[in-house]
Amino acid sequence: MGLGRVARHVHLPLLAKLDRHFAVSAVCDSQPGYADQVAGELGLTGSAVFRDTVSLFSCGEFDAVLLLTSGSHAGLAAEALRRGYPVFCEKPLGHTPEEAALVADAGGRLMLGYMKQYDPAVTEALETLDPSAIRHIDVSVLHPPERFPATDWVPASAPAQTHSGAREHWEYRAVLDSACHDVALIRLLAGVAELDVDRASSWGATDGESGSLEFSGPLPRGRYTVRWHFLPDYPEYEERVRVHTEHGTRDLSFTNPYFFGADSGFERELLAFHSLVTAGTPPLSGPAEGAADIRTGLRVLAALGKSA
Structure with missing residues (x-):
């Protein structure tokens, strides 16, 4: 559909x-x-x-x-x-x-469909990461306009989306449409059900385009920070995740998600869906996690209001 x-x-x-x-x-x-x-x-x-x-x-x-x-x-x-x-x-x-x-x-x-939770590098990190030892998770996203491989499946044009309510705030759209992947990744790495937000700021937005958004909050024994930047002229999508623990630092990086090779997070999440359908294997994110991420987006708005 x-x-x-x-x-x-x-x-x-x-x-x-x-x-x-x-x-x-x-x-x-x-x-x-x-x-x-x-x-x-x-x-x-x-x-x-x-x-x-x-x-x-x-x-x-x-x-x-x-x-x-x-x-x-x-x-x-x-x-x-x-x-x-x-x-x-x-x-x-x-x-x-x-x-x-x-x-x-x-x-x-x-x-x-939070494919980054199923990325092979994330799976490998989870095998050795002790959530109780995490002091800080630092996420930085450099997000130019989306670029896709060439295709002749169907016409390239698509209808414009309309938004209402909280969706009118570009910061909320940024969380729900893009940074939700980072929120989900932090939840998974830190072993928490959802993220609170106590600090947020935004800047650099122009008419019709998003700008830069930063938000942060507590983890059980540390904090997390997300820095999300929409950069219209930046050459390529780039995301870096640094997990600082008492024992060392784990670095994860992601490039344009729509240019992917074999055994990608996209492929692994579809296989996880197959397991959900055929064997009832619970997914890494379902309705409860989706609802929690909506609440995190609203907390970002609330924190922005306090800092205004």
């Missing part, structure tokens, strides 16, 4: 690669031509092409749903869960705690 850039550049190619685990039986997108063209590439018949979720769910000839639409995913996720389908859900889960509650109330099995 949803055949935009992330679906075309990441999930569809990986599903084809992982054909021992997955078979695409239906595609759905509201944009004219998207589903038809993808179905043609996959060799699916017209009966597997849908423009709306009502007709898709009425078909019902599938085991699970990959929810890859843009914006909030809460409504569609809750609908799929109520119908008994396990859901792989791209971020953000929703824009508000109320939306997250809709998903929680629906029950069922849902996994959030």
Whole structure:
């Protein structure tokens, strides 16, 4: 469900690669031509092409749903869960705690697409990292406009997103749309359920574009800091995570996530979703973690208000 850039550049190619685990039986997108063209590439018949979720769910000839639409995913996720389908859900889960509650109330099995939690370097770090020894986790993100590999799956244009409420604050959008990956990574490395925020500042924003955002808060025996910078002319995406412990420092780095090789975090998270569907293996982030990250975003706004 949803055949935009992330679906075309990441999930569809990986599903084809992982054909021992997955078979695409239906595609759905509201944009004219998207589903038809993808179905043609996959060799699916017209009966597997849908423009709306009502007709898709009425078909019902599938085991699970990959929810890859843009914006909030809460409504569609809750609908799929109520119908008994396990859901792989791209971020953000929703824009508000109320939306997250809709998903929680629906029950069922849902996994959030926080691929950095499944990155091989993160998995290796977790094998030796003692969360109780962490003094500081320092995250720095240099984020130019997103760049994707060339593709001819579907037209490159996509509808503009609209935002309301807290989403009108670019800082909140930055947390929910990008820095949520860092929030999730800190949660995992530090072994905590969610992050509090006691300091935040932002600067450098221009009309229509985000700027720089910094926020920080406590960990059980230390602190974390996230520095997120939108840089329109920066040459390439760059992220560095430094975990300082009583025994040493662990460095993690990430480049443009949409240019990835074999055994990537994207591939590993899809295999984790397969385990969730077939064996009930809990994901690293589900509805509870998605709701916690929404609350962290709201805490960033509250901290910004106090510092204004």
